[in-house]
Amino acid sequence: MKKLRVFISGQKYFGEQVFSLCQKLDFVEIVGVCAPIDDKYIGKTARKFNIPVVPAGALNADTMPDNVDIGITAHSFDYIGVRTRYKPNIGWIGYHPSLLPRHRGRSSIEWAIKMRDAITGGTVFWLNAGIDRGDIAYQEICFIDPKMYSMDSKKAAKLLWEHELQELGLKLIRQALIDISNGVIIKKPQRKEFSTFEPSTDVKDVFKPDLLMLEQYASGSK
Structure with missing residues (x-):
């Protein structure tokens, strides 16, 4: 079993949980994290263990540590640019709470509920230039309780995340790291014919800001 030098870009409770998971794996060394300056979860925990913290928005190939084997995004809204994406020896993985390529975008759980999907799940995938478009590494389903269809979608999404999808993400990331x-690298291309993309439910205009972000950064070199 090879020792892995890991860099985590994340925030909030899930970011901290991924950090704790990595700490428990004796073959993983966390060499740095990227988090908002005021983050009280992964950022605070990293400083407690004297692990370097790159402020959110400042992550690029120059600020990221050298000799990283793999990067992990854990509730990260930082776009991982081309040079940053290729800096780790193996690449970057991220967790998305949907069965990719279904429900790409930031509000994937809400949209699964709004569209009355019977089944959703989680996906660990390899980051590329697109939003939630990289090759799939691991995927697992969970059922949506029909009672959630009549609830406020944000409240229902929060419950589904906390009771199902968060733990599923940790399970899949753990398996990926092991x-x-x-030396086992799984990459399965997403099937474009089944893809959907929905805008963030926090944005009230008719545009898809995530697509605008993609246009802004996809050709960048951060």
């Missing part, structure tokens, strides 16, 4: 450390 396999990667053993």
Whole structure:
């Protein structure tokens, strides 16, 4: 089993949980994190263990540590630019709470509920230049309780995240790290014909700001 030097870009409770997961794996060394300056979860925990913290928005190939094996996004809204994405020896993985390529975008859980999907799930995938478009590494389903269809979608999404999808993400990331450390790299292209993309439910205009962000950064070199 190979020792993995890991860099985490994340925030809030899930970011801290991924950090704790990595700490528990004896073959993983966390060499740095990227988090908002005021983050009281992963950022605070990293400083407690004297692990370097790159402020959110400042992550690029120059501010990221050298000799990283793999990067992980954990509730991160930082776009990982081209040079940053290719800096780790193996690449970057992220967790998305949907069955990609279904429900790409920031509000994936809400849209699964709004569209009355019977089944959703979580996906660990390899980051590329697109939003939630990289090759799939691991995926697992969970059912949506029909009672959630009549609830406020944000409240229902929060419950589904806290009771199902958060733990599922940690499980899949753990499996990914174990396999990667053993030289097992799984990459399965997403099937474009089944893809959907929905805008953030926090934005009230008719545009898709995530697509605008993609246009702004996809050709960048951060």
